[in-house]
Amino acid sequence: MRKITICNGKGGSGKTTATILLGLALVEAGHKTKVLDIDPQNTASRWISDGALPLDSADASATVLIDTPPRLDNPDLKESIRDSDIVIVISSPSPADLFTSQDTAQLISELQAAGKTRLLFNQVQEGTILSRGLEETAKRIGIKPLNSVLTRRQCYQHAVLLGWNALPPKAKEEVFKIALEVASL
Numbered sequence: 001m002r003k004i005t006i007c008n009g010k011g012g013s014g015k016t017t018a019t020i021l022l023g024l025a026l027v028e029a030g031h032k033t034k035v036l037d038i039d040p041q042n043t044a045s046r047w048i049s050d051g052a053l054p055l056d057s058a059d060a061s062a063t064v065l066i067d068t069p070p071r072l073d074n075p076d077l078k079e080s081i082r083d084s085d086i087v088i089v090i091s092s093p094s095p096a097d098l099f100t101s102q103d104t105a106q107l108i109s110e111l112q113a114a115g116k117t118r119l120l121f122n123q124v125q126e127g128t129i130l131s132r133g134l135e136e137t138a139k140r141i142g143i144k145p146l147n148s149v150l151t152r153r154q155c156y157q158h159a160v161l162l163g164w165n166a167l168p169p170k171a172k173e174e175v176f177k178i179a180l181e182v183a184s185l
């Protein structure tokens with residue numbers, strides 16, 4: 001079983017959205033995939049209501065994507081970070097997210113997480129000043145960024161409820177790229 005924790009201490013950074021999109025893409029690519037929702041808000045469990053993605057982690061051969069709460073002092077989050085093969089910190093490129101993303105990076109290093117840690121930029125808007133400074137922002141956060149980013153698209157809000165086919169081809173391609181990059185880490 002491969003465990004992938006998606007985290008950031010900041011609420012609304014896109015943890016649940018990324019967890020579900022990556023899950024949908026991995027299922028589409030033929031990977032056995034499950035979502036484990038350890039956030040007491042239960043957003044992922046509530047959004048995945050149509051059975052598009054199995055919830056729970058009973059299958060030993062599956063990739064498990066773990067959606068986490070926006071609280072760095074949460075013991076379940078810490079255990080998940082320690083236990084995972086891959087930890088994805090998701091952050092917008094905005095200065096407003098910088099400090100919490102740095103704190104998240106600090107926690108991961110304090111916990112001596114054995115898995116690989118990567119940064120996934122979310123809500124990226126092409127052509128903006130922030131989108132041109134991603135490399136520098138990643139350096140300030142202190143985590144190696146994935147090559148691909150998640151842009152801001154309204155269809156992602158639809159897809160978490162309606163499933164993979166709610167995405168137009170360009171969005172599918174974007175999410176596939178991220179999912180395959182994460183799967184090959």
Ligand SMILES: Nc1ncnc2c1ncn2[C@@H]1O[C@H](COP(=O)(O)OP(=O)(O)OP(=O)(O)O)[C@@H](O)[C@H]1O
Nearest residue numbers: 011012013014015016017070123151152153156157
């Ligand atoms: N790439 C994106 N494009 C458009 N909307 C997005 C994107 N990522 C996230 N959102 C929207 O931003 C809001 C917050 O996203 P989400 O719920 O995934 O964050 P979260 O980190 O799980 O929040 P919390 O910490 O409260 O659990 C949601 O309304 C979601 O639809």
Ligand SMILES: [Mg+2]
Nearest residue numbers: 015016039043
């Ligand atoms: Mg959430």
